[in-house]
Amino acid sequence: MSLRVILLGAPGSGKGTQAKRLAASRALCHLSTGDMLRGAVRARTPIGIEAERFLDAGRLVPDDMIVGMVRDRIRAADCAAGFVLDGFPRTVPQAEALDAMLGEVGTPASGAIHLKVDPEVVVSRIAGRRGCRACGTPYHVDYAPPTVEGVCDACGGAVVQRADDEADTVRRRLGVYDEQARGLIDYYTEKETLESVDGSQPLEAVAAAIEAIVDRWSEG
Numbered sequence: 268m269s270l271r272v273i274l275l276g277a278p279g280s281g282k283g284t285q286a287k288r289l290a291a292s293r294a295l296c297h298l299s300t301g302d303m304l305r306g307a308v309r310a311r312t313p314i315g316i317e318a319e320r321f322l323d324a325g326r327l328v329p330d331d332m333i334v335g336m337v338r339d340r341i342r343a344a345d346c347a348a349g350f351v352l353d354g355f356p357r358t359v360p361q362a363e364a365l366d367a368m369l370g371e372v373g374t375p376a377s378g379a380i381h382l383k384v385d386p387e388v389v390v391s392r393i394a395g396r397r398g399c400r401a402c403g404t405p406y407h408v409d410y411a412p413p414t415v416e417g418v419c420d421a422c423g424g425a426v427v428q429r430a431d432d433e434a435d436t437v438r439r440r441l442g443v444y445d446e447q448a449r450g451l452i453d454y455y456t457e458k459e460t461l462e463s464v465d466g467s468q469p470l471e472a473v474a475a476a477i478e479a480i481v482d483r484w485s486e487g
């Protein structure tokens with residue numbers, strides 16, 4: 268059975284880290300709207316040029332822009348066997364648009380997993396977060412450092428800090444998340460497809476909890 272997993276959670280809750288692991292363990296497509304947008308900014312595409320000011324300010328890019336990007340990826344051949352959504356949906360209109368596009372292809376979402384993490388943990392994680400500029404592998408200066416400082420274990424690329432991880436922008440991103448989160452959690456609670464995981468646990472424990480949920484969805 269193909270899996271269509273949605274990861275929800277605040278900035279720094281571990282969505283990207285866990286989405287990469289789950290996608291690798293289940294041979295799923297990892298769809299990170301943040302990575303897509305940062306890639307578009309780097310490539311100076313029309314969407315990237317338009318999105319850049321929203322990313323730099325820590326604000327959400329408009330729903331229609333993001334929905335179009337996700338629709339294209341979900342329909343791509345490499346996502347036919349299933350996917351993990353990381354950072355999408357982020358608003359109720361995005362969740363409704365996702366349901367509509369999955370309805371068009373006749374394959375509903377398997378469910379949504381909410382990574383719950385206290386705000387102070389999230390702030391410390393983001394402050395120490397680093398990532399590979401070339402392949403995107405995530406690191407943390409304390410919890411998950413690369414073997415050689417500044418060098419990616421996976422590809423040898425430069426390990427750097429993200430532009431929107433500066434303190435004021437992080438505060439704005441957390442505020443934006445708080446504004447939208449309740450509606451999104453209620454949306455999936457009402458659909459009875461929401462599971463919660465304590466995202467404050469060590470990486471391996473969070474991964475195991477997610478795998479157990481996905482095992483259940485696979486069997487169902």
Ligand code: AP5
Pocket residue numbers: 276277278279280281282283284285300301302304321322325326327328329333353354355356357361392393395396397405406407408410411440466467468469470471473
């Ligand atoms: P996006 O890239 O999606 O960022 P985000 O949601 O703010 O999430 P983060 O990437 O900050 O955190 P994460 O939950 O992935 O945590 P991570 O695994 O890295 O979005 C960026 C911007 O793009 C938005 O502000 C917006 O402008 C735009 N955008 C994106 N999607 C959009 C949408 N749908 N609509 C509109 N606009 C959109 O972990 C963080 C750190 O903690 C890492 O260093 C990691 O190593 C470490 N860590 C992770 N888990 C653990 C653990 N269990 N224990 C210890 N350390 C851990």
